Amino acid sequence: MTPLTHIRSRTVVLPTRDIDTDQIIPARFLTSTSKEGFGEKLFHDLRYDTDGNPIEDFVINTVAATECRVLVAGNNFGCGSSREHAPWALTDFGFQAVISTEIADIFRNNSLKNGLLPIVVDEQIHDWLLSHPGADVEIDVAHSTLTFDNGRQVTYPIDAFARYCLLEGIDQLGFLQQHSDAIVEFERRYE
Amino acid sequence: MPTLFENVWNQHVVVAETANTPAVLYIDLHLIHEVTTPQAFSLLRSLNLSVRRTDRTLATMDHSTPTTPVSSFKDLAVVGESAVKQITVMEQNCADFGIELHGFNSAHRGIVHVIGPELGATQPGKTIVCGDSHTSTHGAFGALAFGIGTTEVGHVLATQCLLQRKPKTLGVDITGALPPGVFAKDVILALIGEIGVDGGTGHVIEYRGDTIAAMDMDERMTVCNMSIEAGARAGMIAPDDTTYQYLHGRPKVPKGADWDAAVTRWRTLPGDDSARFDRHVTIDAAQLKPKVTFGTNPGMVIGIDEAVPQANDTSEQKALDYMQLSAGQAMSEAPVDVVFVGSCTNSRLSDLELAADILRGRKVAPGVRMLVVPGSQQIKKDAEARGLDQVFAAAGAEWRESGCSMCLGMNGDTVASGKLSVSTSNRNFEGRQGIGARTVLASPATAAASAITGHVADPRPFLRDDV
Numbered sequence A: 001m002t003p004l005t006h007i008r009s010r011t012v013v014l015p016t017r018d019i020d021t022d023q024i025i026p027a028r029f030l031t032s033t034s035k036e037g038f039g040e041k042l043f044h045d046l047r048y049d050t051d052g053n054p055i056e057d058f059v060i061n062t063v064a065a066t067e068c069r070v071l072v073a074g075n076n077f078g079c080g081s082s083r084e085h086a087p088w089a090l091t092d093f094g095f096q097a098v099i100s101t102e103i104a105d106i107f108r109n110n111s112l113k114n115g116l117l118p119i120v121v122d123e124q125i126h127d128w129l130l131s132h133p134g135a136d137v138e139i140d141v142a143h144s145t146l147t148f149d150n151g152r153q154v155t156y157p158i159d160a161f162a163r164y165c166l167l168e169g170i171d172q173l174g175f176l177q178q179h180s181d182a183i184v185e186f187e188r189r190y191e
Numbered sequence B: 001m002p003t004l005f006e007n008v009w010n011q012h013v014v015v016a017e018t019a020n021t022p023a024v025l026y027i028d029l030h031l032i033h034e035v036t037t038p039q040a041f042s043l044l045r046s047l048n049l050s051v052r053r054t055d056r057t058l059a060t061m062d063h064s065t066p067t068t069p070v071s072s073f074k075d076l077a078v079v080g081e082s083a084v085k086q087i088t089v090m091e092q093n094c095a096d097f098g099i100e101l102h103g104f105n106s107a108h109r110g111i112v113h114v115i116g117p118e119l120g121a122t123q124p125g126k127t128i129v130c131g132d133s134h135t136s137t138h139g140a141f142g143a144l145a146f147g148i149g150t151t152e153v154g155h156v157l158a159t160q161c162l163l164q165r166k167p168k169t170l171g172v173d174i175t176g177a178l179p180p181g182v183f184a185k186d187v188i189l190a191l192i193g194e195i196g197v198d199g200g201t202g203h204v205i206e207y208r209g210d211t212i213a214a215m216d217m218d219e220r221m222t223v224c225n226m227s228i229e230a231g232a233r234a235g236m237i238a239p240d241d242t243t244y245q246y247l248h249g250r251p252k253v254p255k256g257a258d259w260d261a262a263v264t265r266w267r268t269l270p271g272d273d274s275a276r277f278d279r280h281v282t283i284d285a286a287q288l289k290p291k292v293t294f295g296t297n298p299g300m301v302i303g304i305d306e307a308v309p310q311a312n313d314t315s316e317q318k319a320l321d322y323m324q325l326s327a328g329q330a331m332s333e334a335p336v337d338v339v340f341v342g343s344c345t346n347s348r349l350s351d352l353e354l355a356a357d358i359l360r361g362r363k364v365a366p367g368v369r370m371l372v373v374p375g376s377q378q379i380k381k382d383a384e385a386r387g388l389d390q391v392f393a394a395a396g397a398e399w400r401e402s403g404c405s406m407c408l409g410m411n412g413d414t415v416a417s418g419k420l421s422v423s424t425s426n427r428n429f430e431g432r433q434g435i436g437a438r439t440v441l442a443s444p445a446t447a448a449a450s451a452i453t454g455h456v457a458d459p460r461p462f463l464r465d466d467v
């Protein structure tokens, strides 16, 4: 995984609440056996009409969106299934951070393992972001800060270990493997 | 006194969590299926790793498997080239890494969350994970069971462990006798309606109270299954004699003296009255009515005889527009195109019996397509031994092989765009059952009543005395 230290980008705003993983990536695209290529299927049924043509006014289809690294979404983003294809689709499209007032547990876990930073902000900040699509934001991962172009800065909560892994681009499997003696010892006691 | 969850958690901590590092948690049982594992096996291959505990890993194929009736499994036609490849890759991975797979030819094939309990692999006090959010189902046995992503599937395959932060606990007390026509599905829909689809985020739910104690294991599984729809990490129910009776004699449970020892151990798992939860909710089950969803998430729930409520914001209005419903309209006015009885929520024998009881001697309304998909091949066999397939066929419903089917429409069983489906599954998300499909979640009884009348229907007038 590539280390993620700084993100500077305009935002894309999808204000809908409870955007579930079926909307992020519909189930019929889950038959792939690789992690690649999900970006073009991101938000597929919201993004394309039934003939497969892009719906022009859907925000993800705008030219500006393709440059954006930060997605601002309505409350409870990523609810539903455990499919890791959801963060794969978001990162493949180019997103590096998702901001909402709440982010579903399994989706948040999966995102952190794929270099996608889930950021939870309070309602006031969220309202501001929702009403300022395309706002310039800067994220400093080491300090867990989100800074707006008007100079306002907020810190967001993040698990210390998850932050460390993002900053260093560390794959958590290596960390688990370091505990192999403890695992052997546990199994000896337990079984 | 710790809660049930804390007891199970504490018994599986390999390395304790600190401010800077999560806990290393040992996993007793890893269930795997074709959709969320290929990339994890690729990782293992690229790192030259083996599966640490094949004896703690159990595989099936359910999500993209066809359910059309066939005389031989060789005739099963998997839809789409990539799905065929995915299934082949699964077979190869299980063969190469030495994992027990209940594939097409296995008499035990079925939905992963149905066969775990059926085989007795699901047991009290176990930690159980699967690359699937409805792993919460297994919590009905007093296991700590939760869904994980594909990266974590790789972690468990390689190390039999997961990195986890300890979640918070939410106690849900459900008391009172269920009124006629109200079932486990209505109880869990009522709870999600009450606390919302994010009401359980960051928490493990423990369901308690006399309503839960009176439920059989099928009903408890229905309740725990939908914990994830409230955003919860897991749902658990303390094991009791009902649990032990269900498990006794199943293929993967301990035998003889080992069984007695296991039961003695399991009896120490539940917390007592002094167990403290971070949060607490109560539900009066005696006041419940049959429930249906009217929107595009499982928290948009009303009583069957209630009118569609006003939208409070644009997201809710968007949901109503998608569902082609308007505020003030009675749900019973909504004409039904498809009825689906199945999924890991409601595809067990008692669910099928419930639907069959209502359908017996009646007909599916003209123009309605009804699909009944048992949760496993074993359930299919048991149902056929009871003649349920005949009841469904006589009523004009389709009787299928087991699988996920129309729950997520990956195998070709889909609801056409704009059509309304009354479904016993767990998600009414936009497009879940097919592009543009409109889903109303309900109990098997409500689904069967809707099939007969051709509109979303209250099951109560159709109940037989013995139901």
Ligand code: SF4
Pocket: B062, B063, B111, B112, B113, B132, B134, B343, B344, B345, B403, B404, B407, B408, B425, B426
């Ligand atoms: S039946 Fe539906 S919810 Fe259950 S495992 Fe299959 S797809 Fe998932």
